[in-house]
Amino acid sequence: MNDQKSKRDEVRARNRKARRPNQSDTNNNRGEADKPGLAVRRTAHRLLGAIIETNTSFDALTDDTHGHPHYLSLSRRDRALLRAILMVALRFRTELSDVLDSFIDKPLPAGATALQTVLHVALAQILFLDVPDHSAVDLAVESANRDPRLKRFASLVNAVTRRAVRSKQKVLDKIANTAPRSSPWFSERLIEVYGAEKATAIEMMHRVEAPLDFTVKHPQDAEKWAAALGAELLPFGTLRRPHGDSDVSSLPGFDDGAWWVQDAAAALPAKLFGTLDGKRALDLCAAPGGKTAQLAAAGANVTALDMSANRLKRLNENLTRLGLQDNCETVVSSLFDFQPDGLFDAVLLDAPCSSTGTVRRHPDVPWTKTPQDISKLADLQARMLAKAAQFVAPEGVLIFSNCSLDPLEGEDVARAFAQAETMFEIVPVEGSAIAGLETCVTPEGFVRTTPADFNREGNADGSGLDGFFAAVFKRRG
């Protein structure tokens, strides 16, 4: 448990970097501007409620163009505070519920979701963020007083939040010494798939913010850009910096198009093609384009297809910044409707998935996704893979990948494909193709990463990977 405690302390230290509330809070939330910091708390309540009650994704609600209107009405600084609050409130949702239960004599009334949300937002700030305790308490009580549904609970909110302030250290120690848990279905599924020990290691990593990883356009320049970015060059070519608040567009090399942000595990599938120079490559499900950029930078002539015009627009912007647009044509289409004028030497299907491999960055996933979503997505992926196979030239290579931790969306889809499609054979991945991550090659020759992999003793900031799956198939001649 000492290990857990030190990681826990690091989580707290890192989360404390979140900024203090903006005392000059200027926002358009009518009736809340009179009380500095109130609008951002009330928006946090609304958004957390939407995530939990209607399974709306955190990213959709906090999108800087299409996000929730109350989010868009906040200043830039308040948006950052709101995101920091929601991140910890979701990361530690189960633990916060336990704390709350231990503070009240009888359970909250049925349907008291709004009250629970106000309390979670307050506890998240008191326990995990560098926000003055009195602000967190006062603004929670004020929020309750201004909500007709919650007015009668204002004294309860006051009592619970003050108790959290008084017993903060004891509560944090208890959390540090308790095995991490997420939403019940998700935690149970991790144990079922990975066993209790690895599941705990994965959930421990889900408490910690992911580092910031970069892929460099020209691998021969990796050391130069590592020095310029203050990043570490990892054995498999990714540059890694501890997570920080820096705006990536202000980092050296951004304007030169020298690198792009991409988790180390997300960079693995495209590397498995080997030499691509001059080959015809098809990137199905391409946007926002991290893997398209890898294929284009490796010298392939890429066709990047995605059914989302908006996301392809972002892909085009990214490729233009990277100076790779001439190596790539884009197609807005569902892959099921795509009719290319020839076959491809290399086809990548980075399929839509439950994203359970990205919980470090998207702590809402265990609360917004369900086991039913996983089954539906696995069916869709199987159909997509069968379709993708039709675009592969004889002797061509097909790679199937996604960022789910669930083998229903990974290993099972790949195995079923290999059995059904006799024109294709599995090409077992060689450990040397992902040097430094050899243990992530499965006995069948697939790549399987989890956040508990690449765990470096004494370097929690530099540890971990997104959960990813990749399988390589070759079409017979």
Ligand SMILES: C[S@@+](CC[C@H](N)C(=O)[O-])C[C@H]1O[C@@H](n2cnc3c(N)ncnc32)[C@H](O)[C@@H]1O
């Ligand atoms: C996991 S994301 C791809 C990430 C991308 N490969 C990258 O590395 O940046 C999945 C993408 O699949 C696209 N998509 C979903 N269904 C599709 C379909 N039937 N045809 C084409 N694209 C689809 C989505 O719009 C989304 O952009």
